[in-house]
Amino acid sequence: MAIADPVTRGTVTPGTVTPGTVFPDTVFPDTVTPRSGAILDWYAAHQRDLPWRRPDATPWAVLVSEIMLQQTPVARVLPVYAAWLARWPSPASLAASPAGDAVRAWGRLGYPRRALRLHATAQALVERHGGQVPASADALRALPGIGSYTAAAVASFAFGQRHAVLDTNVRRVLARLVSGRELPSASPSAAERRLAESLLPEPPAVAARWSVAVMELGALVCTAARPRCASCPVAASCAWRRAGHPADGGPRRTQKYAGTDRQCRGRLLAVLRDCAGPVPGSQLEAAWADQLQRSRALDGLVADGLVDPLPDGRFALPGTHPVPGTH
DNA sequence: GAGACGTGGAC
DNA sequence: TGTCCAAGTCT
Incomplete structure (x- = not known):
């Protein structure tokens, strides 16, 4: 008889499978493959305890965190996130404050237009969504400051849906693991999107967990500089590592800041x-x-x-x- | 699709 | 010290 363990092993038949056995990813189509299982196991053991990942985090809290985390390190987000949600625990509470209060509370997170757009989103939620964060990725995508990444992230992490979540971490992990390249291209391609979707475990809740697990792997292990391959749960099957860590193309354009x-x-x-x-x-x-x-x-x-x-x-x-x- | 858009920590 | 980099979005 088959045993379904959607989180770690997919569907397996006792007696035919031993833990740790390596299969090609095609053995268990539409379920959790050994490679994604390894990443899920790694995440269970090594994930950071972040407030927006706790069970009591509301969809609004997840949305706030995703906006703040755009292009911004976790360590700098943490205190602003806590103060923000203490002051504005709901979209309605933020919508009732002047936009300038949001800009001031944003502090030195950077890209302050995000604060303005988050405030506009809070107003839109009150006016068009009954003060609730919508679960639909399309509805999320229509809100100011929410692009394809953030829409997929909120639908996945706040509502447990199955979406390809293509942030820079996921893109880098897939570029290395599957494509054998050091770094992803400037913007996600259609092929990249198809690849990410093809790797998604079938059960929505597992897919959502897999997405955050790959993001975490990119943030902690498969980092842009100095990747910690010795600590990587899928190093053995990494195309980039197998190819000898070839460096990616030419000089990256460095953006000046001083004096701009x-x-x-x-x-x-x-x-x-x-x-x-x-x-x-x-x-x-x-x-x-x-x-x-x-x-x-x-x-x-x-x-x-x-x-x-x-x-x-x-x-x-x-x-x-x-x-x-x-x- | 390239460029604008903040900020500060790490090496 | 200067360069690189951090859960993108918009035009």
């Missing part, structure tokens, strides 16, 4: 964030010497909705100060 508009925007917004109320233009002038660049950056911040220009010439975080004639 980006840095200037960051400085200006930091002044607004660290002041309780509106600030005069003179205070912003002190934050950046180059007048032309400062003016351009400030215009950009206003255009993005991150800064409100007040009639008296001062500047404020959005929605934190009444602007006459806007309603």
Whole structure:
């Protein structure tokens, strides 16, 4: 008789299978293969205890974590995440606050437009989804700041659905393990998406767990630099390792930061964030010497909705100060 | 599809 | 010290 253990072994028949036996991944189509089983086992033993992975994490909490984690290290997210959910435990609570409060609470996480979009998403959830986070990946994808990765991640991790979750970690693991390349391409291809879907275990709950397991493997073991192959549960079947760890193509374009508009925007917004109320233009002038660049950056911040220009010439975080004639 | 968009820790 | 890098999205 067959025994179904969806989390670790798939469907096996006692007497015909011994633990640790190596099969090609085609032996158990539509179930959990030995390779994915090895990753699931590794995850069970080595996963980090992160607040958004705990059973009491709400879909809203998972959504908040996914937005904060975009391009941002876990260690820097943790304290902001905790403070954010303590203050805004539901979409409705965030929607009821001014957007500028969200930008201020975002602190120095970076890419503050994420705070603005998360606030807009909270409002959309109240207006169109009864204040709830939708379980549908398509509905999630339609929300501001939520792209294909985040939609799949929330549908998987908050609702236990079966979606290919293609973040940079998963893409790097698959590039090495299956394609024998050191690094993934600049953006996910259709072939990559098909590959990720083909590797997904069939039961939705197992697929969701597998996705987070591969992400964790990429974050802790199969890292971009100095991968810890000696600690990897699937090193034996890794195409990149078997090929001798060939280095990927040419020079990666390194993005400058010092002296850019980006840095200037960051400085200006930091002044607004660290002041309780509106600030005069003179205070912003002190934050950046180059007048032309400062003016351009400030215009950009206003255009993005991150800064409100007040009639008296001062500047404020959005929605934190009444602007006459806007309603 | 290339470029814009923050920030700070690690090596 | 400078470069690389971290659970992407939008235009």
